[in-house]
Amino acid sequence: MTAHRWVVGESPPSSAVDGTPLSERGARTRARLLEAAEEVFAEHGWQDASIVKITEQAGVAQGSFYRYFVSKQAIFDELVTDLNRRVRRAMSEGAARGTTRAEAERFGFEAFFRFTAEHPALYRVIRQAEFASPKVFRRHYDRIAQGYIGALRSAMDAGEMIEADPELLAYALMGIGEMVGLRWILWEENRGVPPVLVDQMMEFIGRGLGIDS
Numbered sequence: 001m002t003a004h005r006w007v008v009g010e011s012p013p014s015s016a017v018d019g020t021p022l023s024e025r026g027a028r029t030r031a032r033l034l035e036a037a038e039e040v041f042a043e044h045g046w047q048d049a050s051i052v053k054i055t056e057q058a059g060v061a062q063g064s065f066y067r068y069f070v071s072k073q074a075i076f077d078e079l080v081t082d083l084n085r086r087v088r089r090a091m092s093e094g095a096a097r098g099t100t101r102a103e104a105e106r107f108g109f110e111a112f113f114r115f116t117a118e119h120p121a122l123y124r125v126i127r128q129a130e131f132a133s134p135k136v137f138r139r140h141y142d143r144i145a146q147g148y149i150g151a152l153r154s155a156m157d158a159g160e161m162i163e164a165d166p167e168l169l170a171y172a173l174m175g176i177g178e179m180v181g182l183r184w185i186l187w188e189e190n191r192g193v194p195p196v197l198v199d200q201m202m203e204f205i206g207r208g209l210g211i212d213s
Helices: 024-048 051-058 062-068 072-095 101-118 121-132 134-157 166-186 195-209
Strands: none
Touching: 024 051, 024 062, 024 072, 024 121, 051 062, 051 072, 072 101, 072 121, 072 134, 101 121, 101 134, 101 166, 101 195, 121 134, 121 166, 134 166, 166 195
């Protein structure tokens, strides 16, 4: 049976800026700062977001911020990395439920749409990263693609789908998911992609990949 999942290997940092291991309380504080940063960058954008706004949102003293992050740029970059880690985990867990390539695609997309509905900042923050942190922006997509490429190549080797450049297919599929989510989740205030449209999307993808949808 083909493995229908992404590999998500990275773990969140477990130490402070100076390399000191974080206590359980310190880890919670760092997580609160990241949660606050997600809200602040999504609401105010890169230019108007500030460490003051982030610490106020998190309920953390401003001076404590520098124990966990050296700058606004550092927490922004870590936020992109954190969002990437979480969305890949969601997609991997969704795809792993599938026993065929068609099921893996559908469950992976549905998991992405659910994550996007719960975390609309994903779109807003990633788009800011294109200008605020181009290398991290590129890494976000590369990491999603890397796992996708492996899953598609495995499906090709198993004869489940057409033979084609797996990187090309990975980015094409990522583009479909991103634009559909943008139109029916972000623009519709997180109402979700209607099931009938998911069905039609999967029929289209199934024809393109040569799999039964």
